[in-house]
Amino acid sequence: MGEMPVDPYNWIEETLNTIHRADWYRQVKTINSVPGATVILEGQEVINFASNDYLGLAGDERLIAAAVNATKVWGTGSTGSRLLSGNRELHRELEKAIASWKKTEDALIFSSGYLANLGAIAAITGKRDLILSDRYNHSSLKNGAILSGATVIEYQHGNLAELTTKLEQERSKYRRCLILTDSVFSMDGDLCNLPVLLALAEQFSCMLLVDEAHATGVLGETGAGCVEHFHCTGKKLIQIGTLSKALGSLGGYVAGDRALIDLLRNRAPTWIYTTALSPADAAAALTAIQIIHQEPERRSHLWENVEVFKNAISNQLPNFQLLPSQSPILCLQLPNPAAALELGQHLKNSGIFAPAIRPPTVPTSRLRFSLMATHTSQQIQQLVSALKTHWQFLPIA
Numbered sequence: 201m202g203e204m205p206v207d208p209y210n211w212i213e214e215t216l217n218t219i220h221r222a223d224w225y226r227q228v229k230t231i232n233s234v235p236g237a238t239v240i241l242e243g244q245e246v247i248n249f250a251s252n253d254y255l256g257l258a259g260d261e262r263l264i265a266a267a268v269n270a271t272k273v274w275g276t277g278s279t280g281s282r283l284l285s286g287n288r289e290l291h292r293e294l295e296k297a298i299a300s301w302k303k304t305e306d307a308l309i310f311s312s313g314y315l316a317n318l319g320a321i322a323a324i325t326g327k328r329d330l331i332l333s334d335r336y337n338h339s340s341l342k343n344g345a346i347l348s349g350a351t352v353i354e355y356q357h358g359n360l361a362e363l364t365t366k367l368e369q370e371r372s373k374y375r376r377c378l379i380l381t382d383s384v385f386s387m388d389g390d391l392c393n394l395p396v397l398l399a400l401a402e403q404f405s406c407m408l409l410v411d412e413a414h415a416t417g418v419l420g421e422t423g424a425g426c427v428e429h430f431h432c433t434g435k436k437l438i439q440i441g442t443l444s445k446a447l448g449s450l451g452g453y454v455a456g457d458r459a460l461i462d463l464l465r466n467r468a469p470t471w472i473y474t475t476a477l478s479p480a481d482a483a484a485a486l487t488a489i490q491i492i493h494q495e496p497e498r499r500s501h502l503w504e505n506v507e508v509f510k511n512a513i514s515n516q517l518p519n520f521q522l523l524p525s526q527s528p529i530l531c532l533q534l535p536n537p538a539a540a541l542e543l544g545q546h547l548k549n550s551g552i553f554a555p556a557i558r559p560p561t562v563p564t565s566r567l568r569f570s571l572m573a574t575h576t577s578q579q580i581q582q583l584v585s586a587l588k589t590h591w592q593f594l595p596i597a
């Protein structure tokens with residue numbers, strides 16, 4: 201009589217139990233309305249501080265009309281990869297609009313920002329190369345680095361002295377070297393030190409790839425991103441971004457030199473072997489770029505709202521420590537996942553939607569507030585008042 205074989209799927213339930221015990225368990229919440237400064241969250245109207253729709257464009261009538269019209273003209277699906285049956289004039293128009301905005305020679309759109317990072321990093325580095333990566337970089341940069349097969353070394357968040365040391369010690373052992381960084385760090389809201397990174401890249405003959413996901417449409421004179429914000433437009437580097445945050449659509453892009461983009465069309469697996477962006481998504485993103493050019497006041501409102509929030513916190517909740525941020529992402533650090541979940545739940549009961557961000561996404565638990573151009577100062581005050589009310593009931597206050 202042999203032993204009963206172990207059910208090879210048992211570990212799944214066990215792992216889920218472990219995730220629950222650590223308060224790391226995640227589940228979806230359903231929004232039942234057009235995106236905006238207020239949304240219907242599970243039947244309750246809430247002020248929305250959880251969205252990446254910084255400029256309030258995802259629910260804009262003009263984007264909706266562009267998407268509907270593109271669907272009527274070109275259909276719902278693009279039916280194939282760009283190199284086979286999926287390419288439309290609309291895709292090229294969008295790429296030209298991105299390149300012209302970023303003042304790069306060319307651009308290439310991907311089906312998501314995540315895929316743009318995976319594809320670009322895997323296309324330009326391999327086994328003989330070195331990748332240096334900020335510890336707080338987005339998951340798509342980290343997984344792109346793994347996919348590439350290069351040797352990956354992480355440096356402490358923002359610690360460019362450590363990066364310099366690593367370059368001095370390691371650079372010469374490898375063929376090519378690529379430095380990876382978010383430009384706005386997505387879970388903290390602080391910025392990379394782009395001018396110093398560019399200088400290091402030049403000094404050590406490294407490529408530099410910056411992920412402008414949270415900066416595009418938000419930072420810089422024309423909203424072109426952190427590169428523009430730091431007056432580094434035209435410098436040699438690789439810019440990645442998404443069409444799904446301030447642009448209110450779906451998709452990603454790489455912007456850079458003509459030769460780089462040409463290489464990606466030949467080497468990036470997540471571009472070659474995946475279906476082209478839908479006509480609706482491409483048309484909505486293109487319209488968003490036009491609106492961002494025509495309506496710079498959206499960006500001014502956004503930054504006014506950031507100031508309103510920061511001032512209200514420092515005047516009304518002087519004990520509060522927001523994490524350092526130079527973006528519309530503002531975080532309140534909390535001692536543990538349970539406290540973050542509890543405060544998040546209290547806020548939700550008061551009609552405020554702000555997510556608790558916990559490990560393993562970030563090393564320390566926090567509530568994360570994303571401001572939008574379309575929030576009113578009254579809505580921001582409601583958030584601050586709710587924080588004031590519920591903070592004192594937390595065991596850690």
Ligand SMILES: *Cc1c(COP(=O)(O)O)cnc(C)c1O
Nearest residue numbers: 312313314338386413442444451
């Ligand atoms: C959101 C995000 C991405 C992924 O973009 P998607 O278009 O949503 O796939 C990549 N990098 C950073 C820093 C992000 O915040």
